[in-house]
Amino acid sequence: MLQAGRRNKVFWVVCRKILDERRTVFHVERMNILIVGSGGREHALAWKINQSPLVDTVWSAPGSPGLNEVGPCFDVKADDISSMVKLVEQLEPDLIVIGPEQPLAEGLADRIREIGFDVFGPSAAAAQIEASKGFSKDLMARCHVPTAAYKRVTTVADAKAFLDTLKPPFVLKADGLAAGKGVVIAKTRMEADVAAASMLGGQFGSASTELVIEEFMHGEEASVFVLTDGENFAVLPAAQDHKRAFDGDEGPNTGGMGAYAPAPIVTPDLMETVVQTVIQPTLQGMKADGCPFQGVLYVGLMLTEDGPKVVEYNCRFGDPECQVLMTGLEGDIVPLLLASATGGYSESDFARLYPEGGFKPSATVVMATKGYPGDYVKGSVISGVETANAKSGVKVFHAGTRIGDAGELQASGGRVINVTGTGDTLGQALANAYAGVDAIDWPEGFYRSDIGWRIQK
Numbered sequence: 001m002l003q004a005g006r007r008n009k010v011f012w013v014v015c016r017k018i019l020d021e022r023r024t025v026f027h028v029e030r031m032n033i034l035i036v037g038s039g040g041r042e043h044a045l046a047w048k049i050n051q052s053p054l055v056d057t058v059w060s061a062p063g064s065p066g067l068n069e070v071g072p073c074f075d076v077k078a079d080d081i082s083s084m085v086k087l088v089e090q091l092e093p094d095l096i097v098i099g100p101e102q103p104l105a106e107g108l109a110d111r112i113r114e115i116g117f118d119v120f121g122p123s124a125a126a127a128q129i130e131a132s133k134g135f136s137k138d139l140m141a142r143c144h145v146p147t148a149a150y151k152r153v154t155t156v157a158d159a160k161a162f163l164d165t166l167k168p169p170f171v172l173k174a175d176g177l178a179a180g181k182g183v184v185i186a187k188t189r190m191e192a193d194v195a196a197a198s199m200l201g202g203q204f205g206s207a208s209t210e211l212v213i214e215e216f217m218h219g220e221e222a223s224v225f226v227l228t229d230g231e232n233f234a235v236l237p238a239a240q241d242h243k244r245a246f247d248g249d250e251g252p253n254t255g256g257m258g259a260y261a262p263a264p265i266v267t268p269d270l271m272e273t274v275v276q277t278v279i280q281p282t283l284q285g286m287k288a289d290g291c292p293f294q295g296v297l298y299v300g301l302m303l304t305e306d307g308p309k310v311v312e313y314n315c316r317f318g319d320p321e322c323q324v325l326m327t328g329l330e331g332d333i334v335p336l337l338l339a340s341a342t343g344g345y346s347e348s349d350f351a352r353l354y355p356e357g358g359f360k361p362s363a364t365v366v367m368a369t370k371g372y373p374g375d376y377v378k379g380s381v382i383s384g385v386e387t388a389n390a391k392s393g394v395k396v397f398h399a400g401t402r403i404g405d406a407g408e409l410q411a412s413g414g415r416v417i418n419v420t421g422t423g424d425t426l427g428q429a430l431a432n433a434y435a436g437v438d439a440i441d442w443p444e445g446f447y448r449s450d451i452g453w454r455i456q457k
């Protein structure tokens with residue numbers, strides 16, 4: 001018997017051959033796909049994947065009440081690598097899609113590939129592009145990718161010496177993964193010195209024993225997502241997130257309070273510049289270094305007066321950007337995921353840029369528990385999700401929910417639901433998303449009322 005991974009490749013090659021030759025519907029054994037994760041990003045991925053005619057069942061681990069509506073969930077934590085590998089051996093999925101960065105950085109994709117399964121997600125070596133800021137800055141320097149000037153430091157003396165060369169504000173980054181909290185923008189030199197001492201002194205544990213200090217870049221931010229097998233790639237429409245907690249871009253940084261795509265600021269010409277100056281050199285550089293990147297490369301950009309520059313790379317879809325990409329994409333996502341996982345891209349299959357007209361404007365509003373991103377209380381009851389979902393052009397994704405003893409939907413996290421709208425225009429998509437928000441009854445929640453302010457000017 002063929003191993004599962006091998007069997008999938010044969011299956012996929014046969015499907016493609018038949019499709020290429022006849023372009024007709026044919027009878028095939030459909031695929032079962034396992035999603036690793038439990039957030040709004042994973043719910044959106046599962047929801048989209050489940051619409052594919054190629055797919056039978058979408059499993060998730062650990063899953064959520066939203067994912068449970070798509071398919072069976074298994075109670076295995078995303079970063080419990082050995083239990084997740086055992087689950088894969090039991091279920092024998094045709095494809096595993098890994099959502100969050102932590103299991104990728106810990107080698108889950110490598111372990112799954114070793115036992116012969118197809119997986120959408122980079123190796124631990126390639127995931128360093130997110131897991132080590134120093135690694136990603138050195139890669140950009142080697143490949144001449146435009147980005148902020150920087151220095152890697154491990155002592156306060158070296159930090160101060162480099163800060164002496166910069167003008168305020170100062171940007172200090174923990175080298176390792178710090179749950180999105182490891183970046184400090186210091187307005188004054190005194191703040192920067194205090195932050196350097198505190199971070200190097202163990203503020204983020206082993207993640208901040210090394211820092212990257214960099215020049216501050218001015219401009220608007222946008223995110224570009226690249227599906228790739230390590231060499232060939234397809235670029236999805238650009239998205240814009242809203243990182244601050246409150247309206248007017250005020251308050252603390254969060255994981256993201258809302259997003260939309262396509263971002264009008266990323267014109268086709270600008271996207272072509274990003275492809276040539278960032279995406280191609282990055283993918284070629286990683287391949288040449290012996291760690292090709294397979295999966296989705298998230299390129300965080302600053303659109304400066306001197307052109308687009310990279311703020312950061314991530315080794316996964318953005319959350320909540322993924323939610324707007326999945327609701328916006330009109331075609332089947334599964335062939336793209338499979339091609340990224342198995343190296344199955346061919347020039348005739350996919351345009352390098354996602355074809356215009358294949359994407360519906362889409363926007364999402366994150367509803368969070370009051371207190372987030374600081375302390376908050378779990379267990380408040382949310383109602384109205386079904387009413388919101390019944391509205392035209394609205395889809396609610398679960399990001400941090402659980403089912404209470406009486407069967408009621410409760411908040412169990414900071415970011416809790418993502419109310420997502422699609423429409424013929426971004427304005428319509430935003431109006432639909434907010435119509436969905438109006439249907440939600442959750443006194444303990446809050447949301448930003450100005451998602452999309454940049455495009456409504």
Ligand code: AMP
Binds near residue numbers: 214217218221311
């Ligand atoms: P990162 O985790 O590297 O994306 O940083 C988090 C946020 O800090 C980014 O989304 C930017 O808003 C900001 N940031 C990071 N690096 C810079 C920089 N060099 N210049 C200006 N803002 C930055």
Ligand code: GLY
Binds near residue numbers: 241314317319320
């Ligand atoms: N929304 C930002 C991120 O996923 O990192």
